[in-house]
Amino acid sequence: MADGAPWLTIIGLGEDGLKGLGDASREALEKAELVMGARRHLALLPGLDCAVIEWPVPFADGIAGLLAQRGRAVVMLASGDPFWFGAGTSVTRHLDPGEWVALPAPSTFSQAAASLGWPLENVACLGLHAAPLTRLRPCLVAGARAVVLLRDGDAVAGLARYLDGLGFGASRMHVLEALGGPRARHRIATAQGYALHDVAHPVAVGLEVAGDGRALPVTAGLPDDMFLHDGQITKRAVRALTLSALAPRAGDLLWDIGSGSGSVGIEWLLAHPLNTATGFEADPQRAARARENAATLGADRLQVVEGRAPQVLRGQPLPDAVFIGGGLSEALLTELWHLLPQGVRVVANAVTLESEALLGAWHRRAGGTLLRFDLAEAAALGQKRGWRAAYPIVQWSVTR
Incomplete structure (x- = not known):
């Protein structure tokens, strides 16, 4: 291996093994001093002339062994496209540019779309x-399509039960096994009638969502009854206004202070798959409830830290935006102004006269926008109807 040349070649392997490899992949295998891959991948390439190491389970346990081979010509085998829900990034994050080259094969997603005749961009x-099946939750709306890569046949059966339990039992499941190889098989079942017991790995499911299950809206302000809560929740209309003021952008990190049910942090995460959020909650029961809500609604990447602000904030990765939903105080705002760099968006809601006065003082000091909204709902008033007013909300929004 010449100095400065990549020592690692990551080869995307299809189910047709050597037959589906291009010239560059074949050449890399011929020059390899060592090939590392899962047992299934190695079985697709019998007769290798070089040393072979079977990748251990779990996957992370093999990374140190691979890195220890620096200086040798090494081939790592992966499924299809190693950088689309594949193993590639797990390895290359430990490498410097120029240490590796990747030779992808068609991804399972591409092969599934080709098999089903679906436009992959939709x-x-x-x-x-x-990952948990609940990651699929935001995608579940009648008429939608999804391709889901799963661990094994038991996971496919679990997907069917999950869909049926949410009211999407009429969904059609295309069970796609070993796409692109001699063992390829395509069978169709509905979620409510699923009865396949011999599904082989690797497996993907092409899903055509159908049924009368409840879909998640794509705008801010999910119905309150979609969250478990003890009354400590930013209500739907206020939450929509709060998310608008927080202005989530792709890849932003939110601090949700006094997260309660986790509703604001969860909707922040649902706004874009690259968003991250940390909720800070002093009550252990509420923290557990926030985690459960996040998992149920497909936002399990919500991090919930138990502790009281402002002390719990110290040492945390700095955010792009902060929401203060509980625990508003002079001490908290002062600490935030010490911790946060310029450019961070801060939104705080107040209900009491004391917290209103605090936000008014900070508005004079730091600027921003101060809004008051009075909300009322129609409710029974004897045999007629009248307006039932909620406590007015004062919202301060400012960029540090």
């Missing part, structure tokens, strides 16, 4: 080998 693509 299909949700999810890798759920090691």
